[in-house]
Amino acid sequence: MFLHGARNETLWPLMGPPTVWALHFAAVYGWAAVACAKATPDDSMFLAARWGIGALTVVALAMIAYAGYRAWQIWGFGRFDPPHAAGTETDRRRFLGFATLLLAGLSAVSVIFVGLPALFIAECTW
């Protein structure tokens, strides 16, 4: 999904980082809800969820970083200025690379924001 086509440009890589964000979001919300619904007095479920959410966040960030790096590469590491509006294959590739890079940045920030509460909230009872 993260790989840009060698010649014929495809839109799929553009959706990579937001897809990771969406999956991370659903997994974190689902895990926290289940862990709190089944909370035990020793809190092992919730503790597992906190560590699990931390691990998921790291994995998601790694995937987004990889996608972002690939996009940066396709864009040309910033050597060419936007808007890449010409009707050529080169410009299409650069435009998609640049757009994917911006989406990777947004997705990374969102994944961090979604994962942060697990760092601070120590109990389910709120």
Add this chain to the structure above:
Amino acid sequence: MGSSIGKRRLARRAAAVFPAVLATGCTGPQSALDPAGREAETVAHLFWVMTIGGAVIWVAVLALAVYAGGLKRQPVSEAFAFRLIVWCGAAIPTVILAALLVYGLYLMPELRPWTREAAAEPGLKGHVTGEQFWWRVRYDLPEGAVESANEILVPVGRPVHLTLTSPDVIHSFWVPALAGKMDLIPGRTNRITFTATKPGVYRGVCAEFCGESHALMALTVRAVEPEEHARLIAAEARPAAVTAGAGLDLFIAKGCAACHTIRGTPAAGTVGPDLTHVGSRPTLAAATLPNDQAARERFLRHPDAVKPGIRMPAYDMLPPAEIETLARFLGDLT
């Protein structure tokens, strides 16, 4: 001419009075900006951080707009515009939002300090039920449960833990000077913890629309020093001060006892507020009326005129002498 001078004088007077009105609006027994509890202090602090931060950003954006629109005549370079968008449009907002998120999450244990250590050692435990349109209050003391209504006595400097629920609709428990809000939800038990830091009488309200008299569903929280609190709670736990006489006979004969309890007497109804010590409460009808003879008589005659939608029937068919006797009896229940 005269009227224009009058207007000017009025405007000057308004200009002098207005800030004073604004300022007094921020203090008093029901203000989150005049905190008297640990949790409320946190909320007030958060409010000031947000307000001042927002004001600074607002002034900066306006200054930039004035500069760009009026002072600077030459267009800026494209590179500068790009940098402006990247920094002011993306980087700085992200950093500010991240900082606010971390700050808000960091405050959570402060705002909801229901930790195990605190729960093990509360200064007072209680249970509050929000009902249309009053508050059923139960103190869970080591000696047993004591029921009261529309007034909570809390010790200064000790954490107070309340469990909250509702038998009818959703209400919300909010004593702005002491803590944030917490909903009372049918079929669910919520919890709130707060610690009063200053002795005083604070006003709480229902903060979730619950029916016709929602705005008249208030309560009083009296924060007193722990020794005084122990004394007041012991008094609250005692049976009623008056357990015989014409007032009580009327109370039973006219059916009041079907809904109200007066401990130490045969009156043991549980539909309405416990009236064992109603005379000692500062207010009547969930902090709606002052607790004096005239207000008690008025409430007995036309409770629905005081609180629309109330379940208590009107007793205006009783002769004035009986209403007076009943109201005096209730006042004597200190």
